Amino acid sequence: MxxxxxxxxxxxxxxxxxxxxxxxxxxxxxxxxxxxxxxxxxxxxxxxxxxxxxxxxxxxxxxxxxxxxxxxxxxxxxxxxxxxxxVRPLPLIEVVKAWKGKRPMAVGTGSEHAMAEALLQHLGLRDCFDAIVGADDVTRHKPEPETFLRCAELLKVEPARCVVFEDADFGIQAAKAAGMDFVDVRLL
CATH class of the missing domain: 1.10.150.240 (Putative phosphatase; domain 2)
Structure with missing residues (x-):
């Protein structure tokens, strides 16, 4: 898909x-x-x-x-x-697991980088992701596109070739501003 x-x-x-x-x-x-x-x-x-x-x-x-x-x-x-x-994984983690090793993947979050690293490590999910971009890794936060543009840069993928999975309006605005497709997980 x-x-x-x-x-x-x-x-x-x-x-x-x-x-x-x-x-x-x-x-x-x-x-x-x-x-x-x-x-x-x-x-x-x-x-x-x-x-x-x-x-x-x-x-x-x-x-x-x-x-x-x-x-x-x-x-x-x-x-x-x-x-x-x-903390528990949500059902969308199945998409992460299905694409692990098949496509580069990143987390772009409004949480601090260290918190994201620790939570993903705690749940045994850290190795699913090639990059993490937290709030303290950027200066212009969602709805600005910097978080997702930085993810694409770290993945070495053109922004237009990325899809963002989001549950918040600010994140969807950021994905659009980055020129990326998005999936509003609230609609799944």
Whole structure:
């Protein structure tokens, strides 16, 4: 089905790994320390964004003077404490397994590079991917195309010859801006 592509690029959170509920729980835990909450629909709408960008939106909605980078780091620390016990592969991992060794594959994620490496290693999936591009590997995050363009570069595949698997609007916008086809996994 994807044989006419030379490279396959996968978002991670919510696409190949079931991490979204734990991300939300980590936000709830950290924000409760400051008496803050978040609108779940707003946060879901920011899926694919780095944590500091989500923190900026949450802070702005409360007119708080918290530092978004520090708040995002607190959330990442809380996430790390929870995630390894709860993370599970999603059904799309079967596509990854089917194409392993047949096409170069990358992960392009809004998570930090080290977190992506650790989660994939933890689940025994790291060797399926030729490259990982995390939020800290780029300066212009989804919906900008830099994450996916960097994946294509690392795979040594022309962007137009890649397909991106995504579960978030920002990621789909990034794939389009990179000149790549995409699969909206929410529709599968």
């Amino acid at each position: 994807y044989g006419h592509y030379d490279g396959l690029i996968f978002d991670m959170d919510g696409t190949i790994l079931d991490t979204e509920p734990t991300h939300r729980k980590a936000w709830q835990t950290v924000l409760a320390r400051y008496g803050l909450t978040f609108d779940e629909r707003t946060v879901i709408g920011l899926n694919g964004s780095p944590s500091w960008r989500i923190a900026e939106v949450i802070i702005a909605s409360h007119q708080s003077d918290l530092d978004p980078v520090a708040l995002a780091q607190e959330k990442t620390t809380a996430l790390k404490a929870m995630l390894f016990d709860t």
